[in-house]
Amino acid sequence: MNPSLEKYLSRVRRPSRYLGKELFSVIKDSRTVSLRFALAFPDLYEVGMSYLGMKILYHTLNQRPEIWAERVFAPAPDMAQLLKELSILLPSLESGRALKEFDLVGFSLPYELGYTNVLNMLSLGGIPVWSRERKEGDPVVIAGGPCTFNPEPMSGFFDALVIGDGEEVIQEICAAWLTWKKVGGDRQILLRSLSGLSGVYVPAIHSKNREVSPEIPAIRKRIIPDLNQAGYPAVSPLPYQQIIHDRLSVEIARGCTRGCRFCQAGVIYRPVRERSPEQVYQLLEEGLSRTGYPEATLLSLSSGDYTCLNQLLPALMERWEREKVAVSLPSLRVDTLSSEVIEQILRVRKTGFTIAPEAGTQRLRDVINKNVTEEEILQTAQTVFSLGWRVLKLYFMIGLPSETQEDLEGLVLLVKKIEKAVRKKGGRFEIHVALSTFIPKPHTPFQWAAQLSMEESLSRLTFIRSALNSRHIQVKWNDTRQSFLEGILSRGDQRMSRVIYRAFQKGSILDAWGEHFSWELWQQAFEEESMNPQRYLKSQDRDYVFPWDFIQTGVEKDYLWNEFQKGLSGESTPDCRQGDCNQCGICPTLKIKPLIFKEFTFPSGRPLIVYPKESIKKFRLLITKTGPSRFLGHLEWKEAIIRSLRRAGLPLAFSQGFHPLPRLSFGPALPVGLSSMGEFIDVQVQDWLSEEKIWDRLPADLFPGTKIIGISEVPLNSHLPQKQIYQYQVELDKALGDPERVKEFLSSTEWPVEKPGKKTEPLNLKSIIRELSLLPENNGTLTARWTLESGPEGDIRPELVLRSIFNLTDSVIQSLSVVKSLSVSNY
Numbered sequence: 001m002n003p004s005l006e007k008y009l010s011r012v013r014r015p016s017r018y019l020g021k022e023l024f025s026v027i028k029d030s031r032t033v034s035l036r037f038a039l040a041f042p043d044l045y046e047v048g049m050s051y052l053g054m055k056i057l058y059h060t061l062n063q064r065p066e067i068w069a070e071r072v073f074a075p076a077p078d079m080a081q082l083l084k085e086l087s088i089l090l091p092s093l094e095s096g097r098a099l100k101e102f103d104l105v106g107f108s109l110p111y112e113l114g115y116t117n118v119l120n121m122l123s124l125g126g127i128p129v130w131s132r133e134r135k136e137g138d139p140v141v142i143a144g145g146p147c148t149f150n151p152e153p154m155s156g157f158f159d160a161l162v163i164g165d166g167e168e169v170i171q172e173i174c175a176a177w178l179t180w181k182k183v184g185g186d187r188q189i190l191l192r193s194l195s196g197l198s199g200v201y202v203p204a205i206h207s208k209n210r211e212v213s214p215e216i217p218a219i220r221k222r223i224i225p226d227l228n229q230a231g232y233p234a235v236s237p238l239p240y241q242q243i244i245h246d247r248l249s250v251e252i253a254r255g256c257t258r259g260c261r262f263c264q265a266g267v268i269y270r271p272v273r274e275r276s277p278e279q280v281y282q283l284l285e286e287g288l289s290r291t292g293y294p295e296a297t298l299l300s301l302s303s304g305d306y307t308c309l310n311q312l313l314p315a316l317m318e319r320w321e322r323e324k325v326a327v328s329l330p331s332l333r334v335d336t337l338s339s340e341v342i343e344q345i346l347r348v349r350k351t352g353f354t355i356a357p358e359a360g361t362q363r364l365r366d367v368i369n370k371n372v373t374e375e376e377i378l379q380t381a382q383t384v385f386s387l388g389w390r391v392l393k394l395y396f397m398i399g400l401p402s403e404t405q406e407d408l409e410g411l412v413l414l415v416k417k418i419e420k421a422v423r424k425k426g427g428r429f430e431i432h433v434a435l436s437t438f439i440p441k442p443h444t445p446f447q448w449a450a451q452l453s454m455e456e457s458l459s460r461l462t463f464i465r466s467a468l469n470s471r472h473i474q475v476k477w478n479d480t481r482q483s484f485l486e487g488i489l490s491r492g493d494q495r496m497s498r499v500i501y502r503a504f505q506k507g508s509i510l511d512a513w514g515e516h517f518s519w520e521l522w523q524q525a526f527e528e529e530s531m532n533p534q535r536y537l538k539s540q541d542r543d544y545v546f547p548w549d550f551i552q553t554g555v556e557k558d559y560l561w562n563e564f565q566k567g568l569s570g571e572s573t574p575d576c577r578q579g580d581c582n583q584c585g586i587c588p589t590l591k592i593k594p595l596i597f598k599e600f601t602f603p604s605g606r607p608l609i610v611y612p613k614e615s616i617k618k619f620r621l622l623i624t625k626t627g628p629s630r631f632l633g634h635l636e637w638k639e640a641i642i643r644s645l646r647r648a649g650l651p652l653a654f655s656q657g658f659h660p661l662p663r664l665s666f667g668p669a670l671p672v673g674l675s676s677m678g679e680f681i682d683v684q685v686q687d688w689l690s691e692e693k694i695w696d697r698l699p700a701d702l703f704p705g706t707k708i709i710g711i712s713e714v715p716l717n718s719h720l721p722q723k724q725i726y727q728y729q730v731e732l733d734k735a736l737g738d739p740e741r742v743k744e745f746l747s748s749t750e751w752p753v754e755k756p757g758k759k760t761e762p763l764n765l766k767s768i769i770r771e772l773s774l775l776p777e778n779n780g781t782l783t784a785r786w787t788l789e790s791g792p793e794g795d796i797r798p799e800l801v802l803r804s805i806f807n808l809t810d811s812v813i814q815s816l817s818v819v820k821s822l823s824v825s826n827y
């Protein structure tokens, strides 16, 4: 983080987004690196930190001693404003270096509604937004991720776009940059060299004369034939705050061969390549031990299809059940849910259950090649509720090709049948129905189909909601205007760059966030560019040339068209994972084969933690919350501590029930930004531990700013002390500390203050503050100190004292660093 920013962090929401310094973040000596690479993610920290591609590239690049890869995320509007006010350029998390000072800036593009964030980040980082305006000395700005499979809408902003798996090509790009730096030459020479790399599209070179000739040489996607050889991070920077997917993720396979006809990922990541179960096991072993995460997820487009799942899951649960680590499987298909798989997931915790029928009738499920039957869906729903789940999520799409009113009614009927089947089982239950509007994504069999207008989409969604009127059923849908925009941006051509730029200039950012999205701004942008957005969402003829046709996924266009026609006639296409090739073209074209593993050899000599006894002891820890930790919210700090204790191998005691949690008690929450030298935490652990053993196991600093300074055993039935006397101290510029105000306070009999936001009687500070002093000036600063007793409801916030007694404004208070310490304790 930029050091000049730290003292202003209290002025923004969730300052932990900007702190950096997480465990496993990589810090290098700048003098020893030759290439500084910014991995940029066009959304907020909590979203970007959940994105697998960025974690893989961070690991891959930082393994090279001559390269330092750092992370940069989109700032929230309050931070963007603060950066402008302070004239600080958007900094990286690791070194705090401004974006414009990097050699290469690589954006991940996982979804279209982040496009204007790219422009905002470039602008805040001091880099010209249009690639044509970048000069010698400016960073080279590149992009990768699923959206680059139609690179044209963003082609005006990037110097190069990478198509396909990034692990190898990123190394080649770095090698090209290092050679160029050594040999010398202008920016054009580097771009020319990048344009020669397989899988790299350089708009300025490849489509320079696009206005004259529509021909762009084909760019074929890059692919990693064997994930086991590509390198994968067992650990990545460990966030303090809760992120969107807050668990250890191990990618068990890339690619899916099920062939759902609406699914872009199913085409662009083909063919399937599984990671060996031994490597998955080893990555989980190392990752869970080193991070302390209580949950791991086995990631892939269809985790239930992983060939060795029935062998791997029991082995994982055997190893981690005792430590209450839950294993989750996202993207489960109902036809892959064997009772063995469900039983294994259940062994620790029910991690939420989702079924994605996508369409309500069998006819429409056949059109989209979602080869699941109504019976399978009903059976799965009954099974999960009878095993104790209480909430079932169902995903559906509306507007799929050939959808009729009958299909919408079928959707309603299916949900009602599920409700009825579950009701028979008895007990409390909820069904959450999530609806989205179908988008005909590039490279899919449905790319020729039309997308619904916003009005039609809203009318179909409203019909479903009104028909599903039950207290057990909750219906939600994606904003139809956002889906409409996503469709346009995903199917756009080069002209779309101008619209994106206009929308950004008008203030459109964070479009994926409902509270920031403004369709009106986009409408104006389209109008000012004289573009009719609807034209991108029309159905097309077979021979239509799409803007993305020059990108070769390896799957032939004829195959996609035939799949579209087969879909319309309700004909299914089987899965090719186990060897029945459907001739999509990718394997011969890319000279690759599906890679699966049928056997799992259980690793010998695996470490198993064996606890001698089951009974419990309680220890009281005295702990600091200073430095970067003071900017963590109470929940963030709690989670970070729990993970630290798990990492240290402390045998925690857990609560019983469906969601076993570690038995820890914390005192009242501290205001964000306040440093404390003495917070209490009670921890219950297995009773063979002693104070000495805990000291031995725990590191000196649990994480930056959080340090254990005392441990003592307390009776199991004791509670955290309700009352404590604390001293507060803050250094003030001498112009801010008025000794007369202190005298006035000390000589008064009453000092009433209103508690902000509370409609209660004013507090009398005079009866709460026990001592107050202003120490003599030292180097232009005065030290204010006060002592008070905290009650069960928490402390009197220091800003109340500083505002009321010292007459300071909120913006001054936010830049001060107040320290709380234990004055007298019963510790």
Ligand code: SF4
Pocket: 257, 270, 271, 272, 576, 577, 580, 581, 582, 583, 584, 585, 586, 587, 588, 594
């Ligand atoms: S070429 Fe055949 S085996 Fe390979 S992904 Fe396509 S359908 Fe599957």
